[in-house]
Amino acid sequence: xxxxxxxxxxxxxxxxxxxxxxxxxxxxxxxxxxxxxxxxxxxxxxxxxxxxxxxxxxxxxxxxxxxxxxxxxxxxxxxxxxxxxxxxxxxxxxxxxxxxxxxxxxxxxxxxxxxxxx
Amino acid sequence: xxxxxxxxxxxxxxxxxxxxxxxxxxxxxxxxxxxxxxxxxxxxxxxxxxxxxxxxxxxxxxxxxxxxxxxxxxxxxxxxxxxxxxxxxxxxxxxxxxxxxxxxxxxxx
Numbered sequence: 001x002x003x004x005x006x007x008x009x010x011x012x013x014x015x016x017x018x019x020x021x022x023x024x025x026x027x028x029x030x031x032x033x034x035x036x037x038x039x040x041x042x043x044x045x046x047x048x049x050x051x052x053x054x055x056x057x058x059x060x061x062x063x064x065x066x067x068x069x070x071x072x073x074x075x076x077x078x079x080x081x082x083x084x085x086x087x088x089x090x091x092x093x094x095x096x097x098x099x100x101x102x103x104x105x106x107x108x109x110x111x112x113x114x115x116x117x118x
Numbered sequence: 119x120x121x122x123x124x125x126x127x128x129x130x131x132x133x134x135x136x137x138x139x140x141x142x143x144x145x146x147x148x149x150x151x152x153x154x155x156x157x158x159x160x161x162x163x164x165x166x167x168x169x170x171x172x173x174x175x176x177x178x179x180x181x182x183x184x185x186x187x188x189x190x191x192x193x194x195x196x197x198x199x200x201x202x203x204x205x206x207x208x209x210x211x212x213x214x215x216x217x218x219x220x221x222x223x224x225x226x227x
Contacts (some may be wrong), residue, residue: 104210105149109162
């Protein structure tokens, strides 16, 4: 149980284009999903917390107009990187809490999406 | 401020035991997680401690002392596939995970 998927796993795009990343909880409902970014050899950086049916809460320094988050259902959250630039190239990872599990605070991670902007 | 301190890198031998220590300072505390992250992959959940003491799960055990702001992850019977980064992540009063850079564990034959 507690499986989280992400799509696509890898994307290469031209500067200025927008990229949408999907995060799905496959076998559980997740009212809260998290979006992280990780640069090589660095720690995970929380970008935003996504709550089903409401606006996402962004961390300080993260542009909400650039990183659009939509949590339309209990099993799906999407992150859209708008007008991507080379500095947005990174490993984007989502996670979700499984409310049905005993330790509801546990976050389960998707496999990540590697974005390369040329 | 919030802070996590783990060794940057450790080396151990296949079949041996290794202990990865973690000290932390957070605004409030709602438990501590250990995650494993292989290079180029997302973290996978290993353990969660919210009370003091040792939690054992197969070859992996995790210990917590809340009064000391200290935890460790103990890996027994090391296998080559255990080569990875191990992330200690305490949860603060807002139920946010605080992430450090983790400990890179290298297993040698």
